[in-house]
Amino acid sequence: MSKVIDFQTDPSQYRHWRVEYDGPVARLYMDVDEKGGLFDGYELKLNSYDLGVDIELADVVQRMRFEHPEVKVVVMQSAKDKVFCAGANIRMLGGASHAHKVNFCKFTNETRNTFEAAEADSGQKYIAAVKGACAGGGYELALACNHIMLTNDSASSVALPEVPLLAVLPGTGGLTRVTDKRKVRRDRADVFCSIEEGVKGQRAKDWRLVDEVIANSRFDETVAVRAREFAAQSSKADGLVGIALTPLSRTFADDGSVAYSLVDVALDRDGRRATITLSGPDTDVPADMDAFQAQGAEAYMLRLARELDDAILHLRLNERELGLVAFCTQGDPEALIAHEKLLLDNADHWLANEVLKYWKRVLKRVDMTSRSLVALIEHGSCFAGVLAELLWSVDRSYMMMEEFEGDNRHMAAVTLSDSNFGTYPMGNDLTRLQTRFLGEPNHVEKLKSSVGTPLEAEAAEELGLVTYAYDDIDWEDEVRLFMEERASFSPDAMTGMEANLRFAGPETMETRIFGRLTAWQNWIFQRPNAVGAEGALQRYGSGQRGEYNMERV
């Protein structure tokens, strides 16, 4: 699996999904093309999915927010007979490298989370209308919806057969959503996760696995009624008109570097690192949200988010030997703050809200990126407002202090904006500043008085906003030593360390999925009982069950 995976797509290219729009209700049909796998060696039978199917789904969800703000309810259903979705394709999983499996699960988890975010952040509710078998990752798709309707016939059931069938976990949020979202009694959850054939009919409702069980003859009608009811209850405004998410401007160089309009990704493969440089505004602040909307996907704040999002995903899946990502910025911090301010001042405008909430998701994607992350706050940089968040998303930061010889860019500074105090919460539901100063909550309050002031190195260090500040004499050596040191560490230990250090404080369903559930799944994805030659994943479909070492750990 070495071909470059592209996260950019659009409806004209979809092979697996289609959407029918009907005012406030959209019908999202899963209709996976068996021959449309991202890689060779497997067929996507029974609406099973691989990363390619999920890339399209992520695109659907994103466009629903920006291109179809008139939609208040998305009804997810299958276009195939007798099967809703059979989950992740097992042959694909059996053939995938450990790193691909892990990154595949992370991306699908992020996409599932966007279903829930769509309702919480934008009043756009996902409901699952389940006819036919809904198993494994298929049920996890339904679990990510906020309302599950199941038809009552002998062929329709919900199931998590991973454990008995494949010796792995329902790892795309399944176990966590069963216990923490659906709040299924744990002994029933234990039974449910042990039954290959799943649970159907009234029992599925009694066990809280679905919200409604409906006679087959009344199913379609009831789904339509429910969709209209939910649409009527939605907090979303009526009659909004979307903007087009036009293709990104993007060029790949032979050395692997990527140039977007505002984002530059430079690779140092020998040093195993990438540098992502984000540019400050290249346009004036739109006069108002009408002007912003007229710019559409070209508007600076939206364009920057889209480009950064794509760059992160590209590095995650396609550049797996790069252990470190350095974030740099260059531009006018005041201009950046002004662009952001238009959105903050109009947060009740649907598009301003969507752009801010998209930044929330992109910054979470950075938090969840399993590479060592560092910010380099150089002269000429614009770590202000939303981009200042990067300073507390990364593992550590280095800041230029005082003048550097021959460098006439403006002095490095950090500029806080109101957004740093609540606009972009992390997965743990705290702001990055709250998480950073968990032991000194009063300090976060104190920082509010610095909003708008460019804080140069000494002040930024004193206020705890950066890790280190170095002058011209030490800067280069210190940054180099750090990068060399980091490149010498075991990537696995880094992954585990960062997964534990980045999310102090409360846990949420989201952090549990990425922490507890994912960690156990990754462990199982290393174990011979699942992935060995006689393991269940390899033997799947052969008629033989996995051969297990029976020792418990």
Next chain:
Amino acid sequence: MSKVIDFQTDPSQYRHWRVEYDGPVARLYMDVDEKGGLFDGYELKLNSYDLGVDIELADVVQRMRFEHPEVKVVVMQSAKDKVFCAGANIRMLGGASHAHKVNFCKFTNETRNTFEAAEADSGQKYIAAVKGACAGGGYELALACNHIMLTNDSASSVALPEVPLLAVLPGTGGLTRVTDKRKVRRDRADVFCSIEEGVKGQRAKDWRLVDEVIANSRFDETVAVRAREFAAQSSKADGLVGIALTPLSRTFADDGSVAYSLVDVALDRDGRRATITLSGPDTDVPADMDAFQAQGAEAYMLRLARELDDAILHLRLNERELGLVAFCTQGDPEALIAHEKLLLDNADHWLANEVLKYWKRVLKRVDMTSRSLVALIEHGSCFAGVLAELLWSVDRSYMMMEEFEGDNRHMAAVTLSDSNFGTYPMGNDLTRLQTRFLGEPNHVEKLKSSVGTPLEAEAAEELGLVTYAYDDIDWEDEVRLFMEERASFSPDAMTGMEANLRFAGPETMETRIFGRLTAWQNWIFQRPNAVGAEGALQRYGSGQRGEYNMERV
């Protein structure tokens, strides 16, 4: 590593620890015997530890609660020059099986947690007086103490060198306590965990890694002062006199079965399961707490807890191929409730408090046991009060319904007591009933009206207290089928599934340690970068660093 590990010890057998008692202050000296390793092949240099050292430590902490209730402050220190503790022995880890490593870490984690529980539950505070190197598991010992004092000299530092040195995590709570207990700023935590040599002096205080840094010349004196101050602040009563934790009555049979006075452990190695049968009271209820104290370790409620605790630990470490543990009880539920009631009615009596808090720990140990757990509620059983907790600690339960032919024991029933509503919280700080009915909090309230009523199968099932109830016709087949099914599943998938399903609801530092941190550590413990032939753990001490696959997952 196949010799039987015995968790029973007493001060006369200690090789690694000694305690000096001085009224309300106890001095706990770590003085590990290099030649005293539990297994061959390594020397416990520099106060490094293996499971044997930790078994003694757990015994110290337990006896401090029961035998030395006069102690209000325990000062943990090293009896060796220049080193506080070097952490878990690396050669031991390098030579240990995956299952031993995982179980070793679990037990040490449970023991660290008892330091914190001693203050929270009993007003007995642990402080760490650190002179010399305090590294890895050594610093994790200090982190488990509620006050860390560091001497200010060039040889004394705190460090978590696991990541740079060994390519594994500080997995005995280290990362979690750094972020969530000490609330260290995450970029500083990142730096700290990357520095082999650690942090010393004022910086350790500034970074919140220790509570006090004290000049070497005033260190001993300041520690003594602080110990007296904390003793004066303790909530613990003065002048309490303890009871002796006399040796358990225990017989091992050739087939591996173990017979205690109240606990019977029967093994079915072919079926890969153990049955633990707990007996109801074999004595009358003591007249009052004076009478209870006069019985000492022979008192039913304490004896049962000690025997169950030992049985669980024995199975965990010594019977690793048994995938399922069935809990049975036999005895008079009313008598059991009466024994428990004496403690509940006298919860402000120090010994009643200690016994109840010990049950809290034992039940948590059951929750954390990585085997499939089932309760069989047979006729003649006494799942009442504290033993009813087992019904919601296990993964599922089966209950006999109606009369069974030829069985004249009393009808199977579940009897709730007040203790089921708060006395024995789980690691997530909820009761087992709250966790079980997370989706129906009102139901827990409703259950209070059933306190004291023996609930036979139909009622118990209706109230959601048991998973299944079967009559004479179905019982044997259903139980057998479940056990056979369970024995056929991959143990790894069971471990991962149970770790996710058992702890719904809020996360605490404790659940994060056993969930997130442990899961990532176990993953790393499977990865070649750590445990492969060229991995860091294997190469430790060879002068060569580990050879790493640099792919990030």
